[in-house]
Amino acid sequence: MAGNWKMNLNHLEANLLVQKIAASLNEQQLTDVEVVVLPSFTNLRTVQTLVDGDKLLIGYGAQDLSPHAKGAYTGEISGLMLAKLGCQYVVVGHSERRQYHHEDDALVNSKVKAALTYELAPILCIGEGLEVREAGEHVPHVIAQLDAALDGLTAAQVERVVVAYEPVWAIGTGKTATPEDAQEVCGAIRARLGEAFGATTAERTRILYGGSVKATSVASLMAQQDVDGALVGGASIDAEEWVQICRFPDHIAR
Numbered sequence: 001m002a003g004n005w006k007m008n009l010n011h012l013e014a015n016l017l018v019q020k021i022a023a024s025l026n027e028q029q030l031t032d033v034e035v036v037v038l039p040s041f042t043n044l045r046t047v048q049t050l051v052d053g054d055k056l057l058i059g060y061g062a063q064d065l066s067p068h069a070k071g072a073y074t075g076e077i078s079g080l081m082l083a084k085l086g087c088q089y090v091v092v093g094h095s096e097r098r099q100y101h102h103e104d105d106a107l108v109n110s111k112v113k114a115a116l117t118y119e120l121a122p123i124l125c126i127g128e129g130l131e132v133r134e135a136g137e138h139v140p141h142v143i144a145q146l147d148a149a150l151d152g153l154t155a156a157q158v159e160r161v162v163v164a165y166e167p168v169w170a171i172g173t174g175k176t177a178t179p180e181d182a183q184e185v186c187g188a189i190r191a192r193l194g195e196a197f198g199a200t201t202a203e204r205t206r207i208l209y210g211g212s213v214k215a216t217s218v219a220s221l222m223a224q225q226d227v228d229g230a231l232v233g234g235a236s237i238d239a240e241e242w243v244q245i246c247r248f249p250d251h252i253a254r
C-alpha cells in the first residue's frame with residue numbers, strides 16, 4: 001500500500017501523520033502488508049528521522065526525481081540524494097507530472113533508469129484519460145506507455161519496478177474503476193510483461209491500482225488476481241482512512 005501525499009502537509013503535519021499510522025498499525029499488520037508513504041521532498045528528512053529513530057516498519061520514498069545524477073539543474077532532486085535519505089521508492093511518470101509538467105514517455109524512461117541506478121524502486125504510473133477510455137482504446141494505450149517506460153531494461157531490472165495502473169479519470173474524482181476494470185488492465189499489463197520479459201518476471205513484478213481508492217473499495221480491488229496493491233492519494237493523508245486501507249486483509253477476513 002503506497003500513500004502518495006502529493007503536495008500536502010508541512011513537516012510538522014508529516015511527523016504527526018507518520019506517528020498516528022505507526023501507533024495504529026501493529027507489527028503483524030505492518031509485516032503482512034508493506035506500507036509505504038510518499039511525502040513531498042521537504043518532508044523526507046522528517047520521515048526518515050522518525051522511521052530510523054523508532055525503527056518503524058514503514059517504507060518511504062519520493063514523488064519524482066531528476067533523470068540526472070547532479071549538476072546545474074536548478075530545482076531538481078536526484079536519485080542519489082533520495083537514496084542518501086534512505087528512500088526505497090520513487091514515483092515516476094505520475095499523470096499529474098505528465099499533464100502539468102509535460103513529461104513524455106522518453107523522459108519517464110530516463111527517470112525509471114535513473115531510479116534503478118540508485119537502487120530506488122520506481123513506482124511507474126501509467127493510465128488512460130477519459131477520452132481514450134470512452135473510445136475503448138485503454139488497453140493498447142496503457143501497454144504502449146508500459147513498453148516505452150521499460151524500454152532498454154533487463155528482466156532483472158523490471159522486477160524491481162512497481163507498475164501502478166491509474167486511470168486518469170479516476171484520480172481525485174471519487175470515481176473508482178470497478179474491480180473488473182482494474183483487473184482488465186492490470187491483467188493486460190502482466191500479460192505484456194510476460195511476453196516482453198518472461199513469465200517469471202511477470203509473476204514477480206508488482207502491479208498496483210490507483211484512483212480514488214478508499215477503505216470501502218480496497219478489499220474488492222485487492223481480491224482481483226492481478227492487483228497486488230494500491231497507490232492511494234487523497235485517502236492516504238487521512239490517518240484513520242489510511243490505516244483502514246492498510247488493514248484491508250481484516251476486511252477480507254470478515
Ligand SMILES: O=C[C@H](O)COP(=O)(O)O
Pocket residue numbers: 004094166170171172173174210211212213231232233234235
Ligand atoms: O498517486 C495517487 C493517485 O493519483 C490517486 O489519487 P487519489 O487516490 O486521490 O485519487
